[in-house]
Amino acid sequence: MDAFELAAIPKSVYQGECFVIATKHHKSIALAPAFSSRLGVGMMEYYADTDKLGTFSGTTQRKLSPIEAAKQKCLWVLERTNADFAIGSEGSFHPHPDMPFINANHEVLYFMDRRNNIEIYETSISTKIHYFSEIVSSQEELLNFAKQARFPSHGILLCPFPKHAGQKFFQEITSFEKLIQHFNEAKKLSTEGKVWVETELRAHLNPTRMKHIEQLGHQLIDRLISHCPQCKAPGWGQKKLSTGLPCKDCGSPTNAIAAEMISCSQCQHIEEKSYMPGENADPRLCPVCNP
Template sequence: MFTGRSLLIATKHRKETVIAPLFERKFGLHCFTSDVFDTDTLGTFTGEIARKKNVLETLRDKCHMAAQATTADLVVASEGSFGAHPTIFMAHADDEWVMLKDYRNDIEIVAREISTDTNFYGELISSKTALEAFAERVQFPSHGIILKPSETNCHSIIKGITSHSELIAGFKKLHSEYGSVYAETDMRALYNPTRMKVIEKATEKLIAKIKNHCPQCHTPGFDIGEVKPGLPCEMCGSPTRSTLSVVYQCKSCQHEEEKKYPRGIRFEDPMYCDYCNP
């Protein structure tokens, strides 16, 4: 279905450096990028343009924008967000989504990777000493820094700082003009190698999903559509909230298959039982 076709990677932040090699090696695709559209119009990490839609809707908009601007019929795009981890208390997380849209065959496949491996951070800086400490903490200069007058003020923003001379000059300029400087990590992929690695992992998950075909109609993307709890407690046998089975669903022919014990265990530890450990 994909061999010999061209895949447009909808990015302006060099994500093709990790996405293209994986797709070309696994599917024999020719990957390319284009500058005839601007994905930043849908939202920016640097704060000038707020993202108006959720991740999935934004991804679809990215793919549609790219397809319409180039007439490509096979597009991949990624979208990320940073903040508190959904399950690990007090941990920052990088939440990356990658979507493949095959307009020729009407296929949409999505994968997600949540990682605590991120340097996401911001701080109000009052001195060069504090600035140098901040830079060391966020792995500068291999990872870029953004400077602006305050956390919410994007006027006179200085982006993509990757050298000490730029960092000091930017700090002096903003401090003299505004009396305050807010420093934050530049989370755009081309300035953040740590984020780029998470995007690569999300892409690997996407490829694994693509390679999983529906056993009935052979459409790619036969994926988990429902997770059923109820794994029995090892001590009392009561159903727990842990996963008992997953249901794979085909978006094309609606075929379903239920697979029990996806974690490879038939009983849950009593510590996760609401009866044994209320």
């Protein structure tokens, strides 16, 4: 990066530093370009066996929440390297909290700054997921599934059906040769001559998920270039919504969102911003008008 490029970057306390991300699945590919162009920082990977915290295939059960897991990855970096700045990423797939009939990808990016004792994280939920699963018994069915799953740009994993604890999984399949080879192996191991096949959800094998991580990276950068108006620490923008929007008819507080509380993770300074200026809540949401 030359002097002209650096001059174009918004002033950041981290300019010229190096962030280290704990990853087994090459997530720096999604994050490094934006962190370089917008923050002026480099990014290195610390290889960590993050599968110990849980796997999508279920071979290792998850015991931590996504936020806790992302933080643990940061701690690995700070405990095992000389880095002062760590990033941890964790993803999960589950029903959307507001639309339980739709599956969603929940991503977390956690940042720890040992030098300045700063910890912040950002989360994002996306319904733009690419995941398919099916039980197949023939090569024709397998190839039809592969086409639907956008193979080989998106990886595939498979295992003998029915699935059971401790069974063999064939993972990181990204070529038709390996797909057919492992399908035949799994079919031989199946008591029913059937194979469970599904889209890989690990980031390096799922470009759709990797794109979501990239977008969340920009969200974290927005926090890092925002400084608290009180103590000037980076990371301003921790948000919490508060309810109590007045009823349009009687003026009583309702459960509708009234304000957005923006705070600093360092000095705890808080500013309140009206969520819907000049608006009132629908009387149908009012516990007085509509008990």
